[in-house]
Amino acid sequence: MTTILQPDHATIPGVSEPVKSRAARRVHGLSDRAIAWLFVAPTIALLLAINIFPLIWMIRLSFTNLNLSMSYLPLRFVGLDNFRDILTDEDVWFRLQTTAQFVISSVALQVVVGFGLALLINRQFRGHSFWTTIILLPMMLSPAVVGNFWTLLLQPQIGPFNYLISLFTGVPPSSFSMTGQVSLAPWTIVLVDTWMWAPYVMLICLAGLRSIPDYIYEAAEVDRASAWRQFWSITLPMTVPFLMLAVLFRAIENFKMFDMVNLLTSGGPGSTTELVSISLKRAAFEKWRTGYSSALAIILFVTVFGAANIYVKTLNKVKQR
Amino acid sequence: MTAAATRSTAHSIVEASPRTKAFAGGLVILYAVITILPLLWIVATAFKSQSDAIAYPPKVIFEPTLEGYVNLFTVRTRQTPDFIAKLPPPETWYDKLVRKRDMVIAGPSKVVPRFVNSLIIGFGSTFLAVFLGTLAAYAFSRFRIPLADDLLFFILSTRMMPPVAVAIPIYLMYRQLNLTDTRLGMILLYTAVNVSLAVWLLKGFIDEIPREYEEAALVDGYTRLQALRKVVLPQAVTGIAATAIFCLIFSWNEYAFAVLLTSGEAQTMPPFIPFIIGEGGQDWPAVAAATTLFVVPIVMFTVLLRKHLLRGITFGAVRK
Numbered sequence: 253m254t255t256i257l258q259p260d261h262a263t264i265p266g267v268s269e270p271v272k273s274r275a276a277r278r279v280h281g282l283s284d285r286a287i288a289w290l291f292v293a294p295t296i297a298l299l300l301a302i303n304i305f306p307l308i309w310m311i312r313l314s315f316t317n318l319n320l321s322m323s324y325l326p327l328r329f330v331g332l333d334n335f336r337d338i339l340t341d342e343d344v345w346f347r348l349q350t351t352a353q354f355v356i357s358s359v360a361l362q363v364v365v366g367f368g369l370a371l372l373i374n375r376q377f378r379g380h381s382f383w384t385t386i387i388l389l390p391m392m393l394s395p396a397v398v399g400n401f402w403t404l405l406l407q408p409q410i411g412p413f414n415y416l417i418s419l420f421t422g423v424p425p426s427s428f429s430m431t432g433q434v435s436l437a438p439w440t441i442v443l444v445d446t447w448m449w450a451p452y453v454m455l456i457c458l459a460g461l462r463s464i465p466d467y468i469y470e471a472a473e474v475d476r477a478s479a480w481r482q483f484w485s486i487t488l489p490m491t492v493p494f495l496m497l498a499v500l501f502r503a504i505e506n507f508k509m510f511d512m513v514n515l516l517t518s519g520g521p522g523s524t525t526e527l528v529s530i531s532l533k534r535a536a537f538e539k540w541r542t543g544y545s546s547a548l549a550i551i552l553f554v555t556v557f558g559a560a561n562i563y564v565k566t567l568n569k570v571k572q573r
Numbered sequence: 574m575t576a577a578a579t580r581s582t583a584h585s586i587v588e589a590s591p592r593t594k595a596f597a598g599g600l601v602i603l604y605a606v607i608t609i610l611p612l613l614w615i616v617a618t619a620f621k622s623q624s625d626a627i628a629y630p631p632k633v634i635f636e637p638t639l640e641g642y643v644n645l646f647t648v649r650t651r652q653t654p655d656f657i658a659k660l661p662p663p664e665t666w667y668d669k670l671v672r673k674r675d676m677v678i679a680g681p682s683k684v685v686p687r688f689v690n691s692l693i694i695g696f697g698s699t700f701l702a703v704f705l706g707t708l709a710a711y712a713f714s715r716f717r718i719p720l721a722d723d724l725l726f727f728i729l730s731t732r733m734m735p736p737v738a739v740a741i742p743i744y745l746m747y748r749q750l751n752l753t754d755t756r757l758g759m760i761l762l763y764t765a766v767n768v769s770l771a772v773w774l775l776k777g778f779i780d781e782i783p784r785e786y787e788e789a790a791l792v793d794g795y796t797r798l799q800a801l802r803k804v805v806l807p808q809a810v811t812g813i814a815a816t817a818i819f820c821l822i823f824s825w826n827e828y829a830f831a832v833l834l835t836s837g838e839a840q841t842m843p844p845f846i847p848f849i850i851g852e853g854g855q856d857w858p859a860v861a862a863a864t865t866l867f868v869v870p871i872v873m874f875t876v877l878l879r880k881h882l883l884r885g886i887t888f889g890a891v892r893k
Contacts, residue, residue: 282797284716284797285716287712287716287797287798288712288715288716288717288718289712290708291708291709291711291712292708292709292712292713292718292724294705294708294709295705295706295708295709295728295768295772296709296724296728298705298761298764298765298768299727299728299731299765299768299769301765302743302761302762302764302765303731303734303739303765305746306739306742306743306745306746307742309742309745309746310741310742313742313745369601369604371597372597372598372600372601373597373601375589375593375594375597375598376589376594377589377594377595377597377598377601378594378598379598380598380601381879383598383601383602383605384601385875385876385879386605386608386609387601387604387605387608388875388879388882389608389609389612389872389875390608390612391886392822392871392872392874392875393826393868393871394825394826394827394828394843394867394868394871395826395828396826396828396832396843396844396846396847397826397843397846397864397867397868400846400847400860400864401611401615401860401861401864402611404615404618404855404857404860404861405611405614409629410626410627410628410629410631411631412614412631415630415631425629425630447608447611451608452886455882455883455886456883456886456887456891459883459891494891497887497890497891501886501887504733507735508734508735508736508737508738510735510736510737510828510829511828511829511843514828515828515847529735529736529737529738529829532735532737532738533737533833536737536740536741536744537740537744537833542741542745545741546741546742548738549735549737549738549741550738552735552738553734553735553738556733556734556735557730557733557734559733560726560729560730560733561726561730563733564726564729564730567887567888567890568890570887570890570891571890571891
């Protein structure tokens with residue numbers, strides 16, 4: 253009767269063991285080690301199938317002349333030719349330069365804005381939680397959708413951005429185009445990226461600021477350290493690991509930036525905002541130069557892999573705090 | 574007591590002075606308002622008529638209309654006024670709205686199928702990623718796995734890879750397997766990307782559940798699996814839910830894979846929205862309407878996730 257009332261008890265050995273299916277008994281007999289492998293294996297298998305196998309295939313392709321728009325051509329192994337072509341191509345270096353400029357300026361701006369906001373929010377004024385949530389919204393949105401609607405906002409004449417600028421400066425709103433002008437477009441992608449991701453830096457810096465124990469500041473007060481001195485000797489050094497985390501992650505993400513910029517300027521005007529990912533997309537999915545683009549992709553992989561390595565080391569360092 | 578009183582009124586870093594607070598608050602609110610303006614502009618544009626949306630100077634005050642939403646959900650054809658006059662009277666409010674512009678509704682647009690794709694692919698990949706991720710995270714958290722750190726790094730590094738670069742071999746592979754432009758293909762791909770986040774996040778959550786609970790259950794005669802199901806999972810429910818929302822947001826927002834690997838059947842919302850075309854270019858009210866509908870769930874999730882946001886964006890490393 254007890255077994256009927258408390259079916260859970262049935263699992264305890266000795267207390268009227270019910271008949272188990274064969275599968276259940278087999279599972280019962282599994283060692284911890286077997287369970288560990290059984291649990292990890294599907295994830296690893298999926299990643300091998302979707303990431304590693306294609307990657308190896310791509311490495312093979314990078315040594316070929318495969319071009320999907322001319323697949324009638326016989327597949328030929330060309331050795332390291334693709335890599336040589338890429339590394340000696342001035343255009344590729346130009347794209348890398350464009351990308352580096354974008355990464356450096358956007359991350360720098362995000363650090364300034366994000367860290368500044370974090371310092372302000374850390375003052376714990378009334379309602380800070382509500383306003384923080386509002387500020388966080390952009391980074392949760394789809395970068396593609398963001399890039400798309402900013403093209404409306406930034407349109408000369410009809411867009412509110414140019415109109416606002418002209419209200420403040422008197423420059424006619426149709427006299428400049430944020431996305432269509434060679435001198436402005438590189439800054440436009442930095443601006444929109446900062447709008448989207450400064451909150452990310454802010455959130456991580458805020459965690460850094462909150463991890464500093466109060467007693468350190470109290471000790472500094474006792475020693476009559478100025479607010480300036482406290483910032484340079486306590487606040488900044490103790491937030492740096494967190495800042496590093498944010499900077500590394502943003503740098504990696506922006507290095508491979510595709511979606512937002514593709515919709516905002518699609519690499520233009522001309523190729524002023526053609527980041528490496530956009531250029532890769534053109535080579536692979538418009539010109540269909542699969543062999544060549546595989547080689548370029550591998551160069552990007554190696555770069556990101558190296559950066560990811562440093563990132564994970566920083567992650568683990570922050571975790572110990 | 575006097576000492577305590579002076580301390581709270583004087584400058585203590587722990588508690589900022591009211592003046593500093595007001596100043597900081599003012600600046601933050603200013604930034605928040607500037608941040609939210611572009612979003613509000615889009616929400617407003619969705620209620621503008623075509624001509625109001627592209628008016629110069631940009632219109633802040635306008636007569637709201639649902640045309641944008643109607644245009645989003647329908648395909649229309651332009652007709653002569655004579656033809657429209659001969660038609661039977663409009664049956665619905667949206668028929669009426671469209672006819673005012675000398676148009677007739679020809680059928681539903683593709684937005685609903687695209688939305689459904691986003692939902693199916695989003696929930697499908699989230700479910701799979703969280704399921705696989707929970708198992709793997711439990712194993713990494715509780716068992717000694719050889720080379721665990723290297724495996725975890727490998728898992729995370731797959732997420733860091735540039736999507737355009739990953740898409741090249743996936744495109745070729747999917748072509749061979751007939752998975753191009755299928756929901757299954759997209760679900761598998763997003764699962765692979767999400768599972769890395771799920772493993773890292775969930776490992777953090779499970780690490781926080783004291784081992785003693787399970788050990789007590791094991792002593793009571795539970796098997797490992799029963800202990801996982803009846804002791805660990807109930808404790809990890811919040812973490813699992815937060816992880817699921819993060820995975821869902823990723824799949825929902827993803828663009829690069831979607832635009833490169835789907836073209837019709839399995840296309841999701843992000844590659845679809847920019848190509849909502851009216852007569853003479855982008856139909857901005859309809860685009861804005863689609864954007865609004867697309868973004869609303871994200872805003873809700875952000876509010877829900879607020880407490881776990883930091884964890885989610887740092888792969889579980891920063892917990893506060």
